[in-house]
Structures are given as structure tokens and as C-alpha cells.
Amino acid sequence: MSYREAMRAAMREALQNDARVVLMGEDVGRYGGTYAFSKGFLAEFGSERILDTPLSELGFVGAGIGAALGGLRPIVEIMTVNFSLLALDQIVNTAALFRHMSGGQFSVPLVIRMATGAGRQLAAQHSHSFEGLYAHIPGIKVLAPATVQDARWMLAPALADPDPVVIFEHAGLFNLEGEVTEAPEWDIAHARVRRAGSDVALITYGGSLPKALEAAESLCRDGIEAEVLDLRVLRPLDEETLIASVRKCRRAVVIDENWRSGSLAAEIMARIMERAFYELDAPVARVASEEVPIPYPRHLEQAALPQPEKIIAAVKGLYA
Amino acid sequence: MTIDHPPPAPTTGPVPWEKSFAQKMLEQMLRIRRMEEKCAELYGAGKIRGFLHLYIGEEAIAVGALSCLTNDDNVVATYREHGQALARGIPMRALMAEMYGKREGCSRGRGGSMHLFDAERRFFGGNAIVAGGLPLAVGLALAAKRLGEARVTAVFFGDGAVAEGAFHEALNLAALWRLPVLFCCENNWYAMGTALERAQAETDLAKKASAYRIDAVACDGMDVVACREATEQALARLHAGRGPQFIEFRTYRFRAHSMFDAELYRDKAEVEAWRANDPILTFAARLRREDKLSDAEWAALEAAAEAEVADAVAFAETGTWEPVEDLLKDVYTPCHA
Numbered sequence: 150m151s152y153r154e155a156m157r158a159a160m161r162e163a164l165q166n167d168a169r170v171v172l173m174g175e176d177v178g179r180y181g182g183t184y185a186f187s188k189g190f191l192a193e194f195g196s197e198r199i200l201d202t203p204l205s206e207l208g209f210v211g212a213g214i215g216a217a218l219g220g221l222r223p224i225v226e227i228m229t230v231n232f233s234l235l236a237l238d239q240i241v242n243t244a245a246l247f248r249h250m251s252g253g254q255f256s257v258p259l260v261i262r263m264a265t266g267a268g269r270q271l272a273a274q275h276s277h278s279f280e281g282l283y284a285h286i287p288g289i290k291v292l293a294p295a296t297v298q299d300a301r302w303m304l305a306p307a308l309a310d311p312d313p314v315v316i317f318e319h320a321g322l323f324n325l326e327g328e329v330t331e332a333p334e335w336d337i338a339h340a341r342v343r344r345a346g347s348d349v350a351l352i353t354y355g356g357s358l359p360k361a362l363e364a365a366e367s368l369c370r371d372g373i374e375a376e377v378l379d380l381r382v383l384r385p386l387d388e389e390t391l392i393a394s395v396r397k398c399r400r401a402v403v404i405d406e407n408w409r410s411g412s413l414a415a416e417i418m419a420r421i422m423e424r425a426f427y428e429l430d431a432p433v434a435r436v437a438s439e440e441v442p443i444p445y446p447r448h449l450e451q452a453a454l455p456q457p458e459k460i461i462a463a464v465k466g467l468y469a
Numbered sequence: 470m471t472i473d474h475p476p477p478a479p480t481t482g483p484v485p486w487e488k489s490f491a492q493k494m495l496e497q498m499l500r501i502r503r504m505e506e507k508c509a510e511l512y513g514a515g516k517i518r519g520f521l522h523l524y525i526g527e528e529a530i531a532v533g534a535l536s537c538l539t540n541d542d543n544v545v546a547t548y549r550e551h552g553q554a555l556a557r558g559i560p561m562r563a564l565m566a567e568m569y570g571k572r573e574g575c576s577r578g579r580g581g582s583m584h585l586f587d588a589e590r591r592f593f594g595g596n597a598i599v600a601g602g603l604p605l606a607v608g609l610a611l612a613a614k615r616l617g618e619a620r621v622t623a624v625f626f627g628d629g630a631v632a633e634g635a636f637h638e639a640l641n642l643a644a645l646w647r648l649p650v651l652f653c654c655e656n657n658w659y660a661m662g663t664a665l666e667r668a669q670a671e672t673d674l675a676k677k678a679s680a681y682r683i684d685a686v687a688c689d690g691m692d693v694v695a696c697r698e699a700t701e702q703a704l705a706r707l708h709a710g711r712g713p714q715f716i717e718f719r720t721y722r723f724r725a726h727s728m729f730d731a732e733l734y735r736d737k738a739e740v741e742a743w744r745a746n747d748p749i750l751t752f753a754a755r756l757r758r759e760d761k762l763s764d765a766e767w768a769a770l771e772a773a774a775e776a777e778v779a780d781a782v783a784f785a786e787t788g789t790w791e792p793v794e795d796l797l798k799d800v801y802t803p804c805h806a
């Protein structure tokens with residue numbers, strides 16, 4: 150099944166299994182979802198549970214928080230991460246802080262999903278990756294399903310989680326095809342090794358995973374066995390799996406579509422420095438987006454983003 | 470069969486303009502139409518990429534409203550801004566090159582269809598965040614007022630933008646500070662797949678502006694005469710010291726929201742009803758009736774528009790790609806030290 154179908158199946162199952170689950174967002178109902186994730190849901194579940202919202206990101210995300218506090222289990226969909234910035238106040242100043250500032254009296258069991266990432270020539274205002282920005286915030290959990298299996302099985306545990314969970318779905322993955330298990334997998338706590346290797350750890354997440362895997366295949370032909378680690382959970386980070394992979398390979402490259410400065414990649418590198426510095430054979434390298442708003446023309450957009458060739462070059466640089 | 474958003478009856482009344490000016494207005498609408506039809510074709514051919522939002526059906530608004538502005542005024546638009554850009558006087562060549570992503574484009578190729586800019590013509594984009602342009606327009610007007618400049622800032626936005634907080638904050642600020650802003654709401658009844666009545670408890674949009682003590686009118690956005698008159702009158706009130714003005718242009722987009730869209734959210738009959746009210750065809754018919762447009766003149770306008778489009782495409786085709794080495798350009802302003 151495709152990533153899109155997997156996400157759709159996950160939402161459908163959640164709506165079927167729990168009457169408290171509602172889906173709300175722009176064009177989730179009549180339009181069937183910006184990316185057709187919720188096509189047919191309005192007919193199946195009705196307008197009490199599939200809520201088309203006006204263009205009011207701050208308002209409906211805030212309403213999602215209140216609905217979660219009031220006993221519902223809302224899935225709030227934001228069209229893309231760019232528009233989530235309009236709702237950032239509610240996410241950061243309310244959802245993330247509520248439990249703490251109430252002294253643990255109130256939790257916010259809310260799931261926010263949004264598309265992220267570049268690669269479709271949508272230019273500067275529609276191509277952001279802000280996973281790192283969200284992963285900066287204590288009080289929310291941040292997931293980045295990068296495989297069809299994760300698209301299928303990460304939503305249920307996210308909904309069961311008592312705290313706000315933000316899910317980033319990279320638009321470049323929507324047509325990805327992959328296997329999914331029949332039985333549910335219940336894990337929103339761990340990173341996963343997607344390809345075992347011994348020479349260098351390629352640490353990544355989301356839309357950069359296929360690029361890292363492609364780079365690993367190519368490196369293999371050159372005699373370098375790369376391990377590819379998919380972080381999956383960007384906050385809280387699964388430091389144990391991360392460090393284990395780095396210790397095993399003794400070299401690491403972090404691949405992150407966020408801009409380089411202050412990125413999640415920077416945080417990963419710092420953790421490696423704190424825990425595995427003396428086990429490294431080379432300084433940790435990273436491949437991130439160039440520090441420029443994403444330009445419209447294809448050749449410039451592609452040049453601004455992490456690419457397999459850049460990953461390969463970074464790995465080879467570790468051996469220079 | 471009832472239609473959710475019935476079009477007004479096509480205007481048949483006399484055109485209060487002399488022949489040459491009337492033909493000029495027709496020509497402007499036709500240029501936009503032909504350019505965009507070509508854009509759709511080029512999108513299919515993969516020459517234009519990303520999102521492409523066509524203005525087809527709404528041309529009377531940009532042409533009518535912008536015909537009232539001077540070169541000193543400011544214009545702020547949305548991602549559906551090809552019409553405003555062309556009516557503002559940005560050469561079609563520069564627009565087409567921009568949509569190709571070529572260096573010769575009006576945003577040097579960096580912006581594409583949704584981010585058309587032109588400093589010389591005081592065209593401040595091309596904003597793809599819904600309602601993002603409204604606070605910006607307030608600030609432009611604030612600067613003009615503070616600097617003692619007579620310019621007006623016209624800001625265009627859709628019915629969908631009315632739901633955003635930025636809309637309400639911008640209207641209040643403009644009214645509170647009595648700033649020279651002309652709020653131009655292009656109500657085409659849908660924000661992507663969401664019909665106005667599914668997004669607004671109060672669908673009379675002019676009332677929103679009235680609540681902020683801003684003069685507000687609604688006009689037939691399919692009639693270029695009505696669009697121009699409403700704008701002229703609003704500007705007269707603004708210049709008479711009545712503060713910011715709001716016009717709701719009632720219109721319809723004939724095409725999909727962007728290039729892909731199954732259009733499950735609206736009735737084909739509704740689309741057909743509005744198409745019968747085509748702003749270009751109905752205006753041309755009125756001019757013919759009044760002997761202000763002959764068959765030969767219409768043919769000449771058509772031929773000129775076709776030729777201009779062909780020229781713009783040729784220009785874009787021969788345009789150049791920015792070298793990858795320049796990728797990091799224009800993130801910051803170069804130092805003058």
C-alpha cells in the first residue's frame with residue numbers, strides 16, 4: 150500500500166474504534182483532504198466528526214486543544230507546516246505548557262498532523278521543514294513517519310498518548326509504496342535501523358530517509374557499509390539507539406532537510422559529542438538544507454536540499 | 470435545480486465610457502485571459518511547475534480596480550495574482566519568464582507564479598499565505614501617511630482570507646489609525662473546496678468591515694464597469710477623509726483552485742451559470758450593441774493578445790537559468806560599506 154493509503158487507513162481505524170476521535174482541518178471533509186487522505190470520510194463518519202474548518206489556523210488548532218481537554222480525541226490537520234506558524238502560539242503557549250503550568254492537573258491528548266518539506270517547486274512559502282523548531286519545545290512529542298509501516302501504525306499510539314503529539318508527513322513520501330504488517334505495531338519511542346552497516350551511521354528522518362538509503366546503496370558499491378538510522382521520534386530523542394549506532398560505526402553523518410543553523414542535526418551532533426566523542430574516528434558531518442528560502446526553479450530547489458550525492462560526498466570526506 | 474451561489478443577471482446597461490477607453494479595458498481583460506490560458510497549457514507541458522492558480526473569470530476586478538490607481542499607489546496581492554500583475558503594467562514577458570523560473574522573470578525566477586513582484590511598479594507580491602498581505606498593506610499605508618505621501622495601498626484577498634485573524638487585526642488597525650487602505654475582497658464563493666457559507670456564520674462580508682467602522686460596499690465583480698465605479702467611489706471617500714475602504718467584488722473562478730482539483734465541492738450547473746456571465750464576453754457584447762466594438766476591432770484585439778502571448782512565451786523560452794553558484798543570493802541585502 151502507499152503512504153497515503155496507510156495514513157488514511159490509520160485515521161479510518163481511529164475514527165471507527167473510538168467515538169471520541171474527530172478529524173478537523175481545512176478541506177478535510179467535502180474536498181476529501183488536501184492530499185486526499187480523508188476522501189470519503191465525511192460520508193462515512195458525518196459532519197459531526199469530520200469538521201471542515203474555515204481558514205483560521207490559530208482558531209481551530211486552539212479549539213482542538215480545548216476539545217482534547219474537554220474529552221475528545223481530536224486529530225487536527227494543518228495543510229502544511231508553513232501554515233502551522235499561524236497556530237504556533239496555541240501549540241507552544243497553550244498545548245505544550247498546559248500540563249506543566251497547571252501543576253500536572255491537565256493533560257492535552259491532541260494529535261496535530263501536517264505535511265512538511267520541499268521538492269515540488271512550491272517556492273519559498275510552501276516548502277518549509279520546521280521539525281527542528283517543534284522538536285525544540287518541551288511538552289510536545291514530535292513524530293516523523295518515514296515508511297509506509299510507520300504511516301500506518303504511528304497514529305494509534307499518538308492518539309493514545311496523554312500529551313500533544315505533532316506528526317510530520319513529508320509530502321515527498323505520499324506516493325511511496327511499502328509493506329505493512331497486519332498486526333498493529335505500538336512504538337512511538339524508538340529510532341530504527343533501516344539498513345544495518347558497520348562503517349558509517351547515516352542518521353536521518355522523514356523525507357530524507359529514502360535519500361540516505363539510496364546513498365547507502367551507492368556507498369556499498371564503493372565498499373563502504375553504511376548503517377541507516379531512522380530517528381522516527383524527534384522529541385524525545387531515542388538517544389540509546391542513536392549512540393549505539395554511532396559507537397558501532399565510529400563515523401556519522403546527520404541528514405536533515407531543516408536549515409543547517411540551529412537544526413535538529415545540530416542537536417544530534419551535540420548528543421553524539423556528549424556521549425560518544427572518544428569513540429569517533431572522524432568529526433561528525435551533516436548534510437542539511439542550504440540557508441536560503443527554497444527557490445522556485447527546479448535546479449535551484451534541488452541544489453538547496455540534501456541529496457544522495459551530497460551524502461556520499463560527506464561520507465567520503467570522513468575518510469579523507 | 471437550485472444553485473448554491475447564483476450569479477447576478479449579466480449587466481446589459483450602457484457603458485459610460487468612450488469607445489477607446491472601453492476597448493482598452495476589454496483589451497486588458499483579454500490579455501490576462503489569453504496569458505493564463507497559455508499558462509495552463511504550459512503547465513501541462515511541464516514548463517510551469519509548482520502551484521498555478523488561475524484568475525480566469527475574475528479579470529474584471531483587477532482591470533476595473535487597478536484602472537483607478539496611479540503609479541504612486543501600492544498594490545498587494547495573493548498567489549492568484551497574474552491578473553493584478555499584468556493590469557498593473559508588469560510586462561507579460563517578465564511574468565511569463567517568472568513562471569518558467571528564468572532569470573529574466575519579474576522576481577528573477579526565484580518566486581514563480583505565486584510570488585510575482587515588481588518594485589518599480591510598487592507591486593508588493595505575490596503572497597501565498599492566506600491573509601498574509603493584509604497587515605503588510607496596513608503598514609505600507611502607515612508609512613505613506615507618516616511620510617506625507619499621497620499614495621493609497623490596494624490589497625487584494627479572497628473570501629477565505631476573511632476567516633483569518635490577520636484580516637480582522639488589519640481592518641481594525643487601518644480603521645483605528647485612519648489609514649489609506651483599499652481592501653479589495655475577491656469573493657469567488659470558495660476557499661479551495663470550502664464554500665463561503667461553510668466558513669462564515671455571517672456571509673455578508675461587507676458587514677465585517679462595517680463592524681470596524683470601515684465604509685463597505687459589494688459590487689458585481691463580473692462587470693468591469695461596476696468594478697471601476699465601485700473603486701472610484703471608494704477612493705473618493707478615502708480622499709475625502711473617510712479612512713480605509715472595503716469593496717467586496719462578487720465573482721467566480723471558472724477553473725479549479727489550482728491545477729489539480731476534482732471540483733467535487735461545487736455543482737457543474739453553478740459553474741456553467743457563471744460562465745454565461747463571462748466578464749469579457751458580456752462586456753464585449755455590450756460594446757457591440759453600442760457600436761463601440763466592431764468585428765474587425767475585436768479580431769484585432771484578439772490577434773494582438775495572441776501575438777503578445779506568443780512573444781512572451783518565446784521570451785521565456787530563450788530566458789536563462791540562474792547558475793547554481795548563485796543559490797545563496799538575496800537572502801540578505803549586500804552591504805554598502
Ligand SMILES: Cc1ncc(C[n+]2csc(CCOP(=O)(O)OP(=O)(O)O)c2C)c(N)n1
Pocket residue numbers: 175204206228232235549597598599600626627628629630631655657659660661726
Ligand atoms: C494560512 C494559509 N492557510 C492555508 C493555505 C492553503 N490555501 C491556499 S489558497 C486557499 C484558499 C483561499 O481561498 P480564498 O481566500 O477564497 O482565495 P481564492 O483562492 O478563492 O482566490 C487555501 C486554503 C494558505 N495558503 N495559507
Ligand SMILES: [Mg+2]
Pocket residue numbers: 627628629655656657658659660661
Ligand atoms: Mg475564494
